[in-house]
Amino acid sequence: MGNRGDAGTRVGAENTLVAFAADRTLASSGESETSPSPHAARAASITEATLPTGAARFALGAELGRGGMGRVVTAVDRQFDRVVAVKEVLPDAGAAARVRFHTEALVTGRLEHPGIPSVYERGERDGAPFYAMRKVEGRTLGALLDEAKTLEARLRLLPVVVQVAQTLGYAHDRGVVHRDVKPENVLVGPHGEAVVLDWGIAKVRGLGAQLDASGGTAETLASDAFVTAPNATAQGAIVGTPSYMAPEQAQGRVDAIDARTDVFQLGALLYHVLVGRPPYDGASTMAVVSAALLVRFAPVREAAPDAPSRLAAICETAMAREPAARFPDGNALAAALGGMMVDAVVSDERGVSRWAARGITVASMFVAILATLAIQAASPTFREGGFGAYVAVTFPSFALALAALEWRTAGRFALGGFVSALTGVAVLFGMAATAINVAAVLTFARRAPSAELSRVLVQGLYESLSPITLAFPLAAVAWLVGAMVQRAVGASRAPDRR
DSSP: OHHHHHHHHHHHHHHHHHHHHHHHHHHHHTOOTTSOOHHHHHHHHHHHHTSOOGGGGEEEEEEEEEOSSEEEEEEEETTTTEEEEEEEEOTTOOHHHHHHHHHHHHHHHHOOOTTSOOEEEEEEETTEEEEEEEOOOSEEHHHHHHHOOSHHHHHTTHHHHHHHHHHHHHHHHTTEEOOOOOGGGEEEOTTSOEEEOOOTTOEETTHHHHHHHTTOOOSOSOSOOOOSOTTSOBOSSSOBOGGGOOHHHHTTOGGGOSHHHHHHHHHHHHHHHHHSSOSOOOSSHHHHHHHHHHTOOOOHHHHOTTSOHHHHHHHHHHTOSSGGGSOSSHHHHHHHHHHHHHHHHHHHHHSOOHHHHHHHHHHHHHHHHHHHHHHHHHOHHHHHHOHHHHHHHHHHHHHHHHHHHHHHTTTTTOOHHHHHHHHHHHHHHHHHHHHHHHHHHHHHHHHSOHHHHHHHHHHHHHHHTHHHHHHHHHHHHHHHHHHHHHHHHHHHHSOOOO
């Protein structure tokens, strides 16, 4: 045994010396790598011949995690002396699990992106398939969301959602749909980097032929449609995670699944960030799937009133019932989220704080009321107009104040309808008050002396028309300002659609 070890040591030392001599020869002679010297070629062939390959390349270590299909263990790559992760199928896994494993290995290996683990090798160990990939340190987004108890803490995870959307956008450009986007499938590294895991149920253009060529099968993955937990992946006619499932998934419409299905699940992920829980909930998995089938979830503005309105609008667009109403792919959703964050930074630098904006709005309402009272006290004509004139000024003033509040809060309270209603009420009150005043003047004119009749009619009718003459222009201004605010708010909340 000792002689054999000494011999191995000598061979290793000889290989090292030969490689070193080859490098010195290349450096001194100026030969390029395209035309290596015989010594360099011999050194390379000797070195490569001693490198372990296949399953022997990886020395397995501690288990990192285990699921229903397989397990992930840490390993040392003997070729590069680096730590990697090896995923292998469990011995008792069925045929469907092996198909899903083949799919995951092929899809992950085809996609080269920082947000997707790189695959180094795939093969079999003791008859069970395995593949080796980059070992990613970190915690799942699900664990981070569980720890974030406040909206502010969860909003700090928004950059992770943007990274996931960008990663999926890359996959969408290459014809890959993940179909199982959820917090448990997102690993967040120590520096905030997000990696999307578990591509085993991905839908890929042309994957069937590649599966057949690699020893898998292109048939349906499994016969069982549901599992026991709403946040676990279901397989079969309905594929995905019920708590984050798009309606076309819940309907089992495989032909309707495309990039917009992932967009819906990204919206559900964003919903979890904003609300603190998944969009669908129920006493059983079937109840959760039924909610997904009907797209029945509490709107963001109801479940989380303090959530930023633009984020809520992006979330609701991503989770639209009809795929055509959603963002076309992950890239578009990432662009919308990125643009929203840039606008938030710019507005924070250039504008006033939210509380200051609310204070300004409340102050403007009081100023409108005081201005109305001052006009009433100073103008005899206004006083003669009666209660209708007061309403004709007060209601448009309130409408302007509400429009200001709608603008400052970016439409959070949806006050556009109230603004329109107040302007309409002002016009109606002005017309009614004018009619009452004209009737009163005519009644008084019948009892007035003939010499005073013309003066009474002229002065009375002039004062009687004050409600309508005030109501129409003020209501028109308030309505116009309200319409402009609604248009501005709608434009700011509308997602960046491509």
